[in-house]
Amino acid sequence: xxxxxxxxxxxxxxxxxxxxxxxxxxxxxxxxxxxxxxxxxxxxxxxxxxxxxxxxxxxxxxxxxxxxxxxxxxxxxxxxxxxxxxxxxxxxxxxxxxxxxxxxxxxxxxxxxxxxxxxxxxxxxxxxxxxxxxxxxxxxxxxxxxxxxxxxxxxxxxxxxxxxxxxxxxxxxxxxxxxxxxxxxxxxxxxxxxxxxxxxxxxxxxxxxxxxxxxxxxxxxxxxxxxxxxxxxxxxxxxxxxxxxxxxxxxxxxxxxxxxxxxxxxxxxxxxxxxxxxxxxxxxxxxxxxxxxxxxxxxxxxxxxxxxxxxxx
Amino acid sequence: xxxxxxxxxxxxxxxxxxxxxxxxxxxxxxxxxxxxxxxxxxxxxxxxxxxxxxxxxxxxxxxxxxxxxxxxxxxxxxxxxxxxxxxxxxxxxxxxxxxxxxxxxxxxxxxxxxxxxxxxxxxxxxxxxxxxxxxxxxxxxxxxxxxxxxxxxxxxxxxxxxxxxxxxxxxxxxxxxxxxxxxxxxxxxxxxxxxxxxxxxxxxxxxxxxxxxxxxxxxxxxxxxxxxxxxxxxxxxxxxxxxxxxxxxxxxxxxxxxxxxxxxxxxxxxxxxxxxxxxxxxxxxxxxxxxxxxxxxxxxxxxxxxxxxxxxxxxxxxxxxxxxxxxxxxxxxxxxxxxxxxxx
Numbered sequence: 001x002x003x004x005x006x007x008x009x010x011x012x013x014x015x016x017x018x019x020x021x022x023x024x025x026x027x028x029x030x031x032x033x034x035x036x037x038x039x040x041x042x043x044x045x046x047x048x049x050x051x052x053x054x055x056x057x058x059x060x061x062x063x064x065x066x067x068x069x070x071x072x073x074x075x076x077x078x079x080x081x082x083x084x085x086x087x088x089x090x091x092x093x094x095x096x097x098x099x100x101x102x103x104x105x106x107x108x109x110x111x112x113x114x115x116x117x118x119x120x121x122x123x124x125x126x127x128x129x130x131x132x133x134x135x136x137x138x139x140x141x142x143x144x145x146x147x148x149x150x151x152x153x154x155x156x157x158x159x160x161x162x163x164x165x166x167x168x169x170x171x172x173x174x175x176x177x178x179x180x181x182x183x184x185x186x187x188x189x190x191x192x193x194x195x196x197x198x199x200x201x202x203x204x205x206x207x208x209x210x211x212x213x214x215x216x217x218x219x220x221x222x223x224x225x226x227x228x229x230x231x232x233x234x235x236x237x238x239x240x241x242x243x244x245x246x247x248x249x250x251x252x253x254x255x256x257x258x259x260x261x262x263x264x265x266x267x268x269x270x271x272x273x274x275x276x277x278x279x280x281x282x283x284x285x286x287x288x289x290x291x292x293x294x295x296x297x298x299x300x301x302x303x304x305x306x307x308x309x310x311x312x313x
Numbered sequence: 314x315x316x317x318x319x320x321x322x323x324x325x326x327x328x329x330x331x332x333x334x335x336x337x338x339x340x341x342x343x344x345x346x347x348x349x350x351x352x353x354x355x356x357x358x359x360x361x362x363x364x365x366x367x368x369x370x371x372x373x374x375x376x377x378x379x380x381x382x383x384x385x386x387x388x389x390x391x392x393x394x395x396x397x398x399x400x401x402x403x404x405x406x407x408x409x410x411x412x413x414x415x416x417x418x419x420x421x422x423x424x425x426x427x428x429x430x431x432x433x434x435x436x437x438x439x440x441x442x443x444x445x446x447x448x449x450x451x452x453x454x455x456x457x458x459x460x461x462x463x464x465x466x467x468x469x470x471x472x473x474x475x476x477x478x479x480x481x482x483x484x485x486x487x488x489x490x491x492x493x494x495x496x497x498x499x500x501x502x503x504x505x506x507x508x509x510x511x512x513x514x515x516x517x518x519x520x521x522x523x524x525x526x527x528x529x530x531x532x533x534x535x536x537x538x539x540x541x542x543x544x545x546x547x548x549x550x551x552x553x554x555x556x557x558x559x560x561x562x563x564x565x566x567x568x569x570x571x572x573x574x575x576x577x578x579x580x581x582x583x584x585x586x587x588x589x590x591x592x593x594x595x596x597x598x599x600x601x602x603x604x605x606x607x608x609x610x611x612x613x614x615x616x617x618x619x620x621x622x623x624x625x626x627x628x629x630x631x632x633x634x635x636x637x638x639x640x641x642x643x644x645x646x647x648x649x650x651x652x653x654x655x656x657x
Contacts, residue, residue: 213399216366219386220393221413222464231416235403 054287064281074288083272087292090269093188093259094252098199098245100192105199105244106237112200113207128197136194140261143190147180147262154179177264187263191252198247206240207233242304249300253293269293315378317342317468317500318363323372325358332358334524335372340468340502341517342377345494347503349511350521351547357472359521360504364393364470377467392461393470397477398453400445406432406456407441413464431459434493451482458493468500475510487514508548512536520544538650545570545652550607550619552576553652558616562592563649573621575648578608578640580632585643594618596638606633610642618642 058071170176177183218228256270276286316339325333333355348356361367365386414424435455512532520527528540539545563569585591594612608620
């Protein structure tokens with residue numbers, strides 16, 4: 001045995017590297033972290049800083065070229081009523097989508113965490129995640145067909161004699177329109193559908209961490225199911241809901257594809273950014289616009305942190 | 314007097330597995346009753362059926378004479394101390410203890426006053442503002458006790474509450490629990506797999522194996538007169554002599570249980586004394602435990618006997634023997650307990 005060890009030990013270069021690193025944890029960590037830190041630090045943070053810098057640049061009116069001089073004109077322009085409209089609309093939609101996702105996701109997550117195991121649990125996971133593995137565009141266009149005037153949703157309402165309800169909904173100013181696929185209500189429905197997995201999974205993870213004995217202890221001490229839900233299950237699931245809402249809220253804030261395909265012609269922040277940097281070629285204004293969702297998210301995360309959403313991480 | 318808890322032919326199955334098999338028992342009002350058995354013996358399932366977390370597949374559970382077979386936990390005048398304590402992590406200690414009062418609609422001032430009283434009772438005064446995560450295992454255990462007692466239940470269920478504590482703490486909690494039970498004067502139903510714990514705390518012990526009751530009795534009865542081979546083997550250390558061994562060493566046709574500490578070990582040739590049965594042997598193993606010394610002695614016929622001798626130290630009349638020593642074992646005939654032929 002000692003002969004075999006002696007034969008293997010000195011020659012192998014990998015072995016020498018490994019022995020060299022074994023006593024030098026700091027170097028080992030540095031090697032491990034260098035690639036991701038370079039990526040995050042230079043590519044991600046660097047481009048964010050470039051964005052920030054761009055938002056303080058101006059445009060040459062005649063040539064359409066970016067003038068690298070400090071100006072606050074972009075931010076003045078942001079405060080124009082039309083732009084404020086876009087911001088309010090986007091934040092309202094993000095909040096509504098988050099609420100809608102939470103309401104729909106909770107019962108699914110609860111069922112998964114408390115009443116399934118083994119193969120059934122796996123089937124639920126698959127059902128929740130499968131949509132994420134298919135193309136986002138395909139799913140959005142599929143919804144356009146479902147929600148169209150000639151689509152299956154309209155047909156189902158007609159068949160069940162509920163067309164009056166749909167028409168009443170579509171008649172509501174602000175959310176309605178000629179058909180679901182050309183209304184804010186439609187935009188909302190598709191947003192909720194697309195982001196739902198991002199809400200289900202964290203809630204499910206939070207609920208799964210609640211030991212059965214806590215629920216039994218609550219019942220043991222005299223709480224009926226409703227009281228147990230309010231006093232024990234919901235408070236312990238709240239960090240999961242907040243974590244999920246960070247996803248749904250930020251994803252809705254930045255999305256420009258869904259409102260472009262489904263909905264009336266009203267604009268959202270993502271679309272304005274896209275148009276400004278692409279069609280209009282006004283990169284500085286687009287950069288200033290992207291700071292809006294970043295700021296909103298920073299405030300949102302600060303609130304979430306105060307609510308203890310990250311305590312469970 | 315009506316029993317605090319009564320089981321009538323209770324069975325409970327998990328799928329194809331019969332966890333509890335036609336168990337009937339009566340727990341008297343005010344006693345410290347222990348369900349003892351190895352893991353998977355059905356003792357915890359029985360406790361859960363008293364608490365209402367598990368319903369029997371057949372049979373009836375009565376609590377203070379009233380049928381509680383399918384009553385949900387919140388309808389029962391019974392509270393539980395859970396094995397993992399099950400303290401609510403999002404509430405401080407006071408809110409945890411006051412939980413049972415809160416869900417019953419007691420106002421804040423009233424329930425906090427009573428919660429502080431309960432914390433006083435379990436020797437944790439002034440800890441109300443702490444979070445459960447800031448407490449030690451022993452303190453969490455006391456909070457769980459206070460929380461379970463806050464509703465003044467008539468029966469308290471304890472599911473291996475001392476299992477997670479270290480030895481010293483466990484021993485002091487045993488004394489405290491027993492004292493607490495005397496103080497509040499309610500029925501305690503205690504589940505454990507630790508026979509020492511069962512013997513030291515209980516008024517009566519019920520020994521379980523494979524979903525069935527092996528024996529119910531006082532600690533003395535369980536220890537000195539085990540009804541079955543299982544009880545003889547599970548509770549305490551001893552020698553179970555069967556067949557030819559029993560005939561040769563104890564003159565009995567039935568299996569015989571001879572406790573290790575009832576055997577005297579002496580140098581070969583020392584007089585055994587009147588009324589004692591003696592047998593020669595050779596020490597095969599010595600295990601030095603401090604207060605005690607365990608010997609394994611091989612006697613005529615190849616039977617290995619476990620002998621437990623109090624360590625009297627150097628210079629005492631009783632000597633300690635090394636491995637290979639030639640010795641004589643002796644015991645009183647009365648020390649041999651015949652195990653009922655039908656049982657076991």
